[in-house]
Amino acid sequence: MTTKKKDPAPAPAAAAPAAGTGDIRAVVNVPIEDLARNTRNPRSEVTVDADLVRSIAAVGVMQPLIVVSDGVRDGGPKYRIIAGHRRLQAAIKAGLTAVPCIVRGDLDDAPEQIVAMLAENKDRTDLTVSEEAGAYQALLDLGLTPAKVAKKTGRSVAHVGDHLVLARQSERVRGYVDKGQAKLSDVAALDEFSDDHEEYEKLAGLIGSPSMFQLHLEYARRRRDRAAAAKAARDELAGRGINSVTLDELGEEIAQEQIDAGVDPDEVDGAADIDDVWEELDAEPDDPKSAEVRALVDVHESELVVWLRRRTTPETGSEQEAAQREESAAQARRREEDQAIRQQTEEVAAAARVRWRHLAEQARGVSTAARAEELLRPVVVHLAADRMRQAPLKHEYVRVILGLPEVEITWTNTTDATPVGDIEKAIGLLNRHQLAAAAYLLDEGPQWEMGLLNPHNWRDAQSTRNGTALEDWKERLSLEWGYELADIERRLIVEGETARAAAATEEQDESDVATGEAAGDGAA
Structure with missing residues (x-):
């Protein structure tokens, strides 16, 4: 013989408050039949796992449901659930007849109820x-x-x-x-x-x-972009009083002309005959509004607007007609080949952009030092090898930066004097911090260091050859890399500053003299 499961006793509960009282703290025991599911619940499916059912069967509903008053039924209050749809379903499966609830009198309007349900569900993910x-x-x-x-x-x-x-x-x-x-x-x-x-x-x-x-x-x-550009082109032509046509419209125009000339409509194919009737021009003609000219706007062409002129009609069977047919056939083949190449080119370019975005995402996802070093090492090797091939002095610069053995360098052996294997071995000894520093020094360092081999570039604050970038390199040498200027470098800088100061003084003196002479002329 089975007996009905007795509901576990909840904490002492107050009587159900009247709807709209605003009391949001009272916990009441509400019969399950007086609770209704909220139709605005964001969660479309309410699933209950067995563990929750067993827990509620053992100790009851420990966390009260959040409800709002939903009118009166059979003389007693009815409530609509805001939070606790799963607890209610589990309680029903556990055999309970009532559950503890907190009645929220401050959630009467629908938006507030939705926000509350959204917050409750989001907290539980x-x-x-x-x-x-x-x-x-x-x-x-x-x-x-x-x-x-x-x-x-x-x-x-x-x-x-x-x-x-x-x-x-x-x-x-x-x-x-x-x-x-x-x-x-x-x-x-x-x-x-x-x-x-x-x-x-x-x-x-x-x-x-x-x-x-x-x-x-x-x-x-x-x-979409090509279609928008084509529409803009047609609008621009229309603004000039020129009627443009699409490929389909031109084909329909030719078909209608053939039908008007007595050709059986079933044998008409205007689109196939476009190149027989119209020839492509190299540029816009002097008479773009002529009845014998068409502005073809075709999204498949490299140039959106293609200018066409009606071909002259040669005598049937003449050499001129044969030549014209051969020319139109060749033009049609070129058009098809060009369109195929353009389509392939566009598809390859589109695929490349997708690939680049994928690579960018992968790059942003690099999170380990090992992966960072794996990616950086070949870059530094390439930088070093590339700079070493450029000139003997750049070769020597890179060799010193990487700590490679000293070798005799000439213009004829810059490429082979230090094998790539030696470069890879030297770079393989660097940790990721040293790799980053080496990459920085190998990137633009050789260019600026070659510039600093010229004494003039130490004197001149704004080298006309190298611009301000060389001055930036000088500053970084001291500020970022702690380099102390040699006596010769400091002396050349002072010479340059002295020369510039003297030139500025001389220019100011000349300006003062000119101003005084102008004043004297005025007084006279």
Whole structure:
């Protein structure tokens, strides 16, 4: 024989307060049948694990549910849950008939309830990204602005905005984000094409495959930009009183001319005959408004506007007609070949941009010293080898910086005097801090050090050959690298300063004399 499980006794509870009293501290024992699920709960699915059920069956609900009054039923209060949907379901499975609740009289309006539920779920990291987005959208639907939603929820406006974009997407797209197969930045990029159903659907079908999505996103953006540029070109031509045509429009025009000439409509293919009827010009003609001229705006061409002139009609069967047909066929082949090459070039460029962004993300993800050294060493080796090949003195500079053995250098042996293996061995002895310093010194150091071999560049504060960069190098030698100037270097600097001071004094004297002479002329 089984007996009904007795509810564990909660802490002493006060009587249920009247709705709207504002008392948010009282804990009351509420019959389960008087509790209703909140339809505005951001979490779409309430799942309960067995451990929670066993815990509640053993010791009861230790953390009261948060509820608000929801009217009167059968003479008693009914409550709607703000926080505790899982605890309620677990309590039901554990056989309880009542649960402890805190009645919040300060959460009467819907926006405040949504914010409270959102905060409660976010604290437990229970919400999926799309559920959080749905909560923000619900607040928006209740009249709040994105800025107010951000303020109420303690999130940034950008965070709320990104999630609101997600809330507008299809269930399929939201699912990709919840599974971690797409990022909010991907969704924002997809949303750029919300007004282009065909393009949107293509991209939405790829958003779960990051590499493919990024590649086709780049293609789509280029197509969109080319279409916008083509529209701008047509508007500019229209402003000049010139009627432009697209490839399709020109094909339709030729087809109509053929039909008007008595050709069977079933045999008409205006697009295929464009190069037979029109020849491409090298530049805009002097008579762009002529009926025999067309401004073809084609997004597939390297130049958006291609100028065409109607071909003269030669006598049928003549050598001129044969030559014209051969020329038009060659022009058509060139057009197809050029378009194929341009398309390949554009696709390769688009793929490269995706690859570069991927590499940038990978670079920002480098977090270990071992990986940093692995990446930096070949760079320093390349810098050293490249500088050593340039000139004997640069070769010597690099050799000294890296602590390589002294060798005799001439213009004829700069490339082979120090094998790359020796350079790699020397650099292999450096730790990551020394690698960074060596990379700095090998980057532009040889150029400035060669400049400082010229005494004039120590005298001249603003070398006309090297500009201010050489002066910056001098300052860094002292300030950053603790270099103490040699007597000759200090003497040359003083000579330069003295010469400049003397020149300035002389210039000022000449100016004073000129001013005095001008004053004397005026007095006379």
